[in-house]
Amino acid sequence: MSKCLLCHQPLRPPMTLAQFWCWQPLPVPVVCQRCIQQFDRISATHCPQCGRQQTKMTVCHDCDRWGDQRLQNHAVYTYNEAMKAYMQQYKFQGDYALRQVMMAPLQQALMRETYDVLVPIPVNQETWQARGFNQVTGWLRNQPFQQVLLVTADHKEQPQSAKTRQQRLLTQQPFSLAPNAARVLAGKQILLLDDVYTTGRTLRHAATQIYLGGAKAVTSLTLAR
Amino acid sequence: MCDEQDLFGRQLPLTNGPANSRVRPAIVTIGRRRRCQRCQQWLLPTDCLPNQAWYCRQCLQLGRLTSHHKLYTIPEPNRFAPVAAPILTWLGKLSPMQGTAATGILDLVRQQRHQLLWAVTGAGKTEIVYPALAWALAQHWRVAWVSPRVDVCLELAPRLQQAFCHVPQALLHGKQTRPYHYRQLTLCTTHQLLRFQSAFDWIIVDEVDAFPLATSPLLQTAIATAQKPTGSHLYLTATPGEQLQRQVRQKKLAVTYLPLRYHGVLLPQIEVRLIWRWRERLTKGRLAPRLIRQLQDYRQRGQRFLLFVPHVLDLKPVAQALQRAGVTGGITVHAADGERAAKVQAMRDRTIPFLITTTILERGVTFPDIAVVVLGGDDAVFSTAALVQIAGRVGRHQDFPTGEVTVYCHSQSRRVRLAQRMIAQLNRQGKRLGGRRQ
Numbered sequence: 191m192s193k194c195l196l197c198h199q200p201l202r203p204p205m206t207l208a209q210f211w212c213w214q215p216l217p218v219p220v221v222c223q224r225c226i227q228q229f230d231r232i233s234a235t236h237c238p239q240c241g242r243q244q245t246k247m248t249v250c251h252d253c254d255r256w257g258d259q260r261l262q263n264h265a266v267y268t269y270n271e272a273m274k275a276y277m278q279q280y281k282f283q284g285d286y287a288l289r290q291v292m293m294a295p296l297q298q299a300l301m302r303e304t305y306d307v308l309v310p311i312p313v314n315q316e317t318w319q320a321r322g323f324n325q326v327t328g329w330l331r332n333q334p335f336q337q338v339l340l341v342t343a344d345h346k347e348q349p350q351s352a353k354t355r356q357q358r359l360l361t362q363q364p365f366s367l368a369p370n371a372a373r374v375l376a377g378k379q380i381l382l383l384d385d386v387y388t389t390g391r392t393l394r395h396a397a398t399q400i401y402l403g404g405a406k407a408v409t410s411l412t413l414a415r
Numbered sequence: 416m417c418d419e420q421d422l423f424g425r426q427l428p429l430t431n432g433p434a435n436s437r438v439r440p441a442i443v444t445i446g447r448r449r450r451c452q453r454c455q456q457w458l459l460p461t462d463c464l465p466n467q468a469w470y471c472r473q474c475l476q477l478g479r480l481t482s483h484h485k486l487y488t489i490p491e492p493n494r495f496a497p498v499a500a501p502i503l504t505w506l507g508k509l510s511p512m513q514g515t516a517a518t519g520i521l522d523l524v525r526q527q528r529h530q531l532l533w534a535v536t537g538a539g540k541t542e543i544v545y546p547a548l549a550w551a552l553a554q555h556w557r558v559a560w561v562s563p564r565v566d567v568c569l570e571l572a573p574r575l576q577q578a579f580c581h582v583p584q585a586l587l588h589g590k591q592t593r594p595y596h597y598r599q600l601t602l603c604t605t606h607q608l609l610r611f612q613s614a615f616d617w618i619i620v621d622e623v624d625a626f627p628l629a630t631s632p633l634l635q636t637a638i639a640t641a642q643k644p645t646g647s648h649l650y651l652t653a654t655p656g657e658q659l660q661r662q663v664r665q666k667k668l669a670v671t672y673l674p675l676r677y678h679g680v681l682l683p684q685i686e687v688r689l690i691w692r693w694r695e696r697l698t699k700g701r702l703a704p705r706l707i708r709q710l711q712d713y714r715q716r717g718q719r720f721l722l723f724v725p726h727v728l729d730l731k732p733v734a735q736a737l738q739r740a741g742v743t744g745g746i747t748v749h750a751a752d753g754e755r756a757a758k759v760q761a762m763r764d765r766t767i768p769f770l771i772t773t774t775i776l777e778r779g780v781t782f783p784d785i786a787v788v789v790l791g792g793d794d795a796v797f798s799t800a801a802l803v804q805i806a807g808r809v810g811r812h813q814d815f816p817t818g819e820v821t822v823y824c825h826s827q828s829r830r831v832r833l834a835q836r837m838i839a840q841l842n843r844q845g846k847r848l849g850g851r852r853q
Contacts, residue, residue, distance in 0.1 A: 283475055283476075283478075284475075284479045285472060285475055285479070286462075318466065319466070322465065
């Protein structure tokens with residue numbers, strides 16, 4: 191019997207009559223209902239810029255502080271304890287199998303977005319060597335994407351997640367465009383994909399580069415906010 | 416860089432180790448399958464990373480091992496400073512029965528046999544091992560005292576430190592912040608044993624039937640790997656499972672029994688009462704009248720009790736149903752409860768009359784003068800061992816050596832009957848040694 195990837199309890203998915211009469215192989219879940227409910231989905235009322243969960247549809251305080259540097263971001267889940275624990279195990283402990291947990295929710299979210307080209311945020315060479323995977327592309331099932339961004343700043347003295355807000359905002363532009371970027375981006379609507387939106391610094395740096403590459407519009411999607 | 420001593424009998428993923436260390440790849444391919452060399456478990460065909468490395472999901476909690484890693488080890492040299500004269504600085508005295516068991520264990524350790532100490536709940540297992548442990552330490556043996564539960568380790572650490580105050584000790588567990596040191600006596604959780612290879616001459620496994628060791632092949636191999644080929648182990652438990660009992664019958668495991676508590680009174684037997692479809696009743700907010708009557712009676716007599724329920728989700732409805740029926744004053748405790756320690760302490764201090772809890776309180780807690788009630792004893796979470804342990808909460812104190820254990824179930828179950836049978840068997844043996852009913 192298969193087990194839940196997060197809590198290791200045996201999975202007993204309920205079978206509906208509709209599934210029974212379909213005569214198809216049963217869909218196999220990878221996590222149990224209880225674990226997936228720990229993640230808190232962001233509802234329709236959220237900040238129109240960063241996608242933060244709130245009670246009204248006005249621009250939130252953090253986005254206000256960004257001023258003119260607009261970015262349109264959507265997020266799937268709030269960054270709560272369960273998401274923090276998930277990120278810890280997936281990204282920092284490097285449990286690549288946990289990518290399956292977020293595949294289906296992210297696929298649904300991607301279907302709701304309108305875009306021409308999907309651009310995931312890359313990881314730098316050192317991280318790639320140590321971690322062995324890019325946490326963002328790991329979630330993609332077989333959606334086509336273009337790796338047009340390159341990480342140039344290889345001198346990460348400390349990881350982004352260990353900095354304060356002030357330190358994060360001072361981060362220099364870490365991205366550059368790949369040689370084929372102009373051909374891919376020209377006149378297209380681009381969707382950036384990242385794991386967590388915290389201050390919005392990374393995504394804005396990426397968006398700047400994408401605009402330089404000649405894109406028509408840039409929006410972004412993150413798993414958590 | 417890593418100190419040479421830190422590698423004695425260990426297996427650690429390093430970038431480069433001392434010159435005299437042995438190196439082997441962390442993940443080896445055997446035929447078409449791959450195996451982790453730290454935890455000896457097989458990898459799944461899906462455990463491959465996009466950079467073509469393989470990684471082990473089983474022992475991920477101890478830091479990820481990939482096929483790029485190498486494990487460094489230095490064979491255990493037993494290089495310890497001799498221990499000052501009285502090794503055992505424990506001042507207590509063993510009862511005659513405990514003394515017999517202690518001598519039995521010491522004899523078997525001398526023969527380096529694998530053994531089991533099957534002593535009833537509340538027999539004083541830890542103290543019985545002291546003489547044998549003192550002997551082993553005098554032989555320059557490296558010894559590990561391990562338990563699957565971190566609370567057991569934390570509770571044991573000061574006791575062992577007091578009993579062997581000249582022996583340097585190391586305490587290892589997942590949340591330990593102090594760095595590792597090479598010590599003759601290591602106290603750790605079973606997970607930590609995965610970092611050792613052929614290190615220990617003797618391993619003492621406390622609560623061997625407790626979760627997660629009983630069901631985890633990972634941890635069972637960890638014990639075998641951490642022990643030297645010439646080494647041996649001692650299992651301590653009150654409720655050995657089927658597997659251990661079979662090993663005893665096959666003479667693979669020598670056994671020392673202690674079927675009687677130190678105060679000489681037999682174990683309380685489980686009384687089963689059937690309440691039909693209690694779970695359906697509970698969804699309507701009601702509990703069986705028999706149960707309510709019994710609990711009300713306890714409250715009137717001032718008898719304190721523990722009420723065990725199968726799942727965390729049952730705690731709230733049961734508490735509400737009791738409230739409605741007029742059995743008030745109790746609080747609920749479960750594993751993820753932040754105030755768990757405080758609530759248990761409140762129960763010890765007699766400030767609250769009863770606790771509603773799950774199987775987390777099945778072992779390691781002692782309350783004098785307590786009664787135990789189990790609701791839904793036929794649920795799968797109450798294994799035979801768990802039921803015997805729960806029944807063992809009763810009558811542990813010298814002044815209150817008896818008490819009532821009542822199990823309410825929807826239907827008769829094999830697990831409950833086996834638990835009754837195990838208690839009856841222990842009591843038969845206890846009677847032969849002069850055990851009393853009262």
